[in-house]
Amino acid sequence: MDIYEPLQQVSMWGDSFKVEGGLNSIASPMLLVNTTTSMENKSEYIPHEPSEPSEVNQETTNKDVSKVLRRLAQNREAARKSRLRKKAYVQQLETSRLKLMQLELEIGRARKQLQGMCTGNALDTTFMGSPETINPVGIVAFEIEYGNWVDENHRRNEELRNVFQANASEVQLGQVVQNVLSHYTDLFRLKAEAAKSDVLYLISGVWKPSVERLFLWIGGARPSQLLNLIVPQLDPLTEQQLASIKKLHLSSQQAEDALSQGLEKLQQSLVQDMAVDPFSATNHGFQMAIAITKFEALESFVSQADHLRRETLIYMSRILSTHQAARGLIALGEYFHRLRTLGSRWTSRPCDSVISPRITP
Template sequence: MCKTFHFSVSDYMNSSSSTTELVAAKRMDIYESFHQVNLWEDSFKVDHSTLNPISSPMLMMNSSSIENKSECVLHESREPSEDDQEIIEEPIPKVLRRQAQNREAARKCRLRKKAYVQQLETSRLKLMQLELEIEKTRKHGLNRSNSLDVGYIGSSRTINSEISLFEIEYGRWIEEQDRQNQELKNALQNNASDIQLHLLVESSLNQYSNLFRMKAEAAKVDVFYLISGAWKSSVERLFLWIGGSRPSQILNIVVPKLDALTDEQMGSINNLRLSSQQAEDALSMGLEKLQQSMVYNIQADPLDFGNYGLQMAYAMDKGEALEDFVNQADHLREQTLLYMSRILTIGQAAQGLLAMGEYFHRLRTLSSLWIARSCHHFYPTRHSN
C-alpha cells in the first residue's frame, strides 16, 4: 500500500541539518551508509508543488482500490488449463472400462442364477412326475412296465424333463377341459344369455389353442413321441391321425348334436368338411412318402459300413420334416374349429364344443374302464372260505 508524505517548513529545516550530520558522519567513517539512505530518500521525495489537498485523497482512493483489486484477484478461481483437463480426462476410459466389466459380471451372475433356477425347476418336475407314476401304479395295482396305458417315461426308461413337463401340463389341461365342459353344460341347461355363452365359447377355443401350442413345443423335443400318441389314452390312440384326431371326423361327431341348422349353415359345413378331407388326404400322402423315404435311408447294407453315418444323417433330416407334418395337422384342426365357430351361432357353437369335449372325455373313460378290467383279470379276487 502506497503512503502519502506531507512536508512542512520544519521538515525542510530538519533536512538542512542533516547535511551537518553528514559531515560529522564522514569523519566517523559511516558516510557510505548514510549516503545510501539519502539516495533512498531522494527516490521517495515528492514534489510539493504538484501535491495538493485534492489529489491526495484521489491517490489514497486509487491505492486502496488497487489493493482491493489485488485481493479480489487472489480469491478468484483459476480456470483449468489444458494440462489440468488432461489430468481429469485421463482416468475416464478406465472408469468406463471398470463399469463395463461390472455390468458384464452382473449379467453373468444373473445368467448363472437363471440356470440354477431352471435346474431346480427341472428337478422339481422330475420329482412330480415320479410321484404321479407312483400314484398311477398304486391306483391301477400294476407295475408301470406292465400297464397298457404307459407314458413316455415308462416306455423309454429315460426321463426327459421337457416331455415330463408336457405330460404334467396335458394332465392339467384335461382337468381344465372337463371343468369347462361342465360349465358349458350348466349354461345350456339353464338357458344362459348369449353374452355368457360367448365368454364360455371363447374360453374353450383358447383352451384348444393352448393344447396346440403345447404340442408344438413337445414336437421340437421328440416328434416321434408326439406323433405316436404315447401321451394319450389307449382308446384315443386307436383313432389317432398325425398326433391327433381327424378334423372331418370331429365334424361328423359335432354336426348331429346341433339344433336348427339353416340351409346356408349346412352348405358351409359341407364345404368345410370337404376342404378338411382334401387337406387330410394331402397330408396323409405326404406323410406316407416321408415314411418310405425314411425306410429307404435307414435300410442296412451288410457289405457297406462306410455309409452308415450318412444314412443316419438323412434319416435325421426326415425326422425334422416329420415335425412340420405334425404342426400342419394341428393347424388344420385349429382352423377347422375356428371356421366352425364362425358358421354357427353362439348357442350352436357352445353345443358343438360341448359335444366334442364329451366325445374325448368318453374315450378316456373307456380307456380307464378297460385298464380296470385288465387289472381285475390280472389280480383275481380271492374269496375267503
C-alpha cells in the same frame, strides 16, 4: 382486444411491485448500510470478490463432477454384475425345476407300473411315455404342461356349460366361447414345442391314454371325425349352414387324405432305406443320417395336421351362431372327457376281467 392491454398489465405489475416494497424500499436500507460502514468493513469484504475464488470453485466443482461420474460408472458396473448373477440364478432354478418334474414323472410312472402289476395289466401302465426311457427335458415339461392343460380345459368346459344353461347374454356367451377356442390354440402351441424336442414321441401319442391313442391321427384327432361328432348335437341348422358344413367336411377329408398319403410315402421311403443287404459294404452310418433327416420331416406333418385341426374349429365357429358354437364345444369337451374316463377305467379294471377263463375238458 386493445393492443395496449399487455403494456397496461406490465405497468400494473410494476405498480404492485412498488407497493409491496419496490426499488425505493429496497435501496434505502442498502444506502444506510453503505454510509455507516467503515473502511475496515470494506477491507474485510474484498476477499469475497469473485475474481480469484472463482478458479478455486471451478476446480472444486470439477473434482465433484469427477467423483459423481466415477460413482455412476461404478454403480452401472455393479448393476450389470447383479443382473448377470440374477440371470444365472434364475437359469439354475429353471433347470432344477425341470429336473424335479422329471423325477416326479418317473416316480409316477413307477407307481403306475406297480399298480399295473397288481391289476394284471403291466403291459398298459403308462399314461405318458415309456417307463424304460428317460425323456428329454423338453418332453418332461410338455407332459406336465399337457396335464395342466387337460385340467384347465375341463374347467373351461364346465364354465361354458354353466353360462350356456344360465341363458347368459350373447356377449358373455361369446366371450366364454372364444376362451375355449383360444385354449385349444394353446394346446397346438405346446405340441409344436414338443415336436421340436422329439417329434417321434409326439406323433406316437404315448402322451395320451391308451384309449385315446386308438383314435390318433398324426398326433391328434381327425378334424372330419370331430365334425361328425359336433354336427348331430347342434340345433336345427339352416340350409346355408348345412351347405357350408358339408363343404368344410369335404375339404377337411381331402386335406387329411393328402397328409396321410404323404406320411405313408415317407414311411415307405424309410423302409427302403433300412432294407439293405447286411453283407454289403455300404456305409450304414450315411444311410442312418439320411433316415434321421427324413424323421425330422415329420415335424412338418404334425404342424400341418394341427393347423388343419385349428382352422376347422375356427371356421366351424364362424358358420354357427354363438349358441350353436357353445353347444358344439360343450359336446367336444364332453367327448374327450369321456375318452379319458374310459381309458382310466380300462387301466384300473380288476384282475378277474383280464384273466381268461380256464376251459375244462
